Each structure stands twice: as structure tokens, then as C-alpha cells.
Amino acid sequence: MKREVTAYIGLGSNLGDRLGYLQSAVDRLHETAGIHVTRVSRVYETAPVGVTEQPDFLNLVAELRTTLSPEAILDVLLSVERSLHRVRLVRWGPRTIDLDLLLYGEETINLPSLTVPHPRMTERAFVLVPLGELAGNHRIPGTDATVGEWIARLPAEEGIRLYDGRISLPELKIEPDTV
Ligand SMILES: Nc1ncnc2c1ncn2[C@@H]1O[C@H](COP(=O)(O)OP(=O)(O)OP(=O)(O)O)[C@@H](O)[C@H]1O
């Protein structure tokens, strides 16, 4: 039996059918061999951070159980982004879908193409608040605080509100290599 790790993915969309893109991304992650999406947070509508002249985002966080390595997960995230016609013209600018690997078990990873925990997550309400629903008591590796404590340190939870729409969790699947 391969080792399974719990990982958290941040999802965001601010172009087109935002909820539809998020649902498709969750479905595609779950369809990937070696990934089970086990829980999803509620969906939040959030004011854009970084480049502020762009539409509001929908954001949520998904919890995975996975036998894939962090590098393999990054490849999956990039290919799901490509398959959902992501066009990225500007750093921090609008996109149909954005997927970030936030946490991978207790690991810290510093590769040229991959930093985990995600380097900007502790300052982002649009990441911490949905993550707090799933993992409020997890300490963020490499830091002195849990997700809940990082939320308490945010300047103010403004620019983020619950959205009236949810992502449905795909059916649990059984994979021969993980049972
Ligand atoms: N934890 C991570 N999750 C996703 N991508 C990462 C991570 N760490 C490094 N990267 C790199 O970042 C690249 C994606 O950058 P991208 O342009 O999507 O950033 P962004 O979403 O605009 O900004 P931000 O990284 O601040 O969310 C990927 O190609 C990947 O190599």
C-alpha cells in the first residue's frame, strides 16, 4: 500500500462561469489516479488582491488524500488549469482558474518550481478562511501558528463574504493501489 498524504489545494476563478470552472477543476482533480478529493470548503466571493482592477474572485479550498508526490501534484494542477482554458496575461491578473498547492502533509518544499507551504498563504484571507473550515488546528509548517491563529492575525476579514453557491463533492472512488 502506498503512503497517503493529506494535501490542501486553493482554487480561484474570476472570469466566465466562475462556479462552473471551480466545479470542473474539483471533478478533474478527483478523476486523477492517485488523488481523492475528500472534503471541500464553502465558496467565498473575494475582492481581488494584487491587481485590484479586475473582477471579484470565487475561492475555495479542497482537501485531498493522495499517493502522488508534490511535484506530480503540481503537474496535475498545471494540466487542469490548461484543460480549463486558463489564459494568464498578467501576474496576479484575471483567470478562469487558478490552482495552488497550499499544504502537503507536514512538509516544507523549496524547489525552483514549487514552494510549500504556498509562500503567500499566511497573508491571504481568501486562502486562510476557507482552509480554516477544513484544517483550523493544523500548524502551518515552517511557521509558529495554526491556520486559525493566522486567521486571527489578519488585519480584518474584509473583502471576503460567503457566496450563495456550493461545490459538490464527487463520489468516493476505490482505487486498487490505495486499498
Ligand atoms: N505551492 C505552489 N502551488 C502552485 N504553484 C506554485 C507553487 N509554488 C511555486 N509555484 C509555481 O508558480 C507557478 C504559477 O504561478 P502563477 O502565475 O499561477 O502565480 P499566481 O497564481 O499569479 O500568483 P500566486 O503564486 O501569488 O498565487 C507555477 O508554474 C509553479 O511553478
Ligand SMILES: Nc1nc2c(c(=O)[nH]1)N=C(CO)CN2
Ligand atoms: N481575491 C483573490 N485575489 C487574488 C487571487 C485569488 O484567488 N483571490 N489570486 C491571485 C493570483 O494568485 C491574485 N489575487
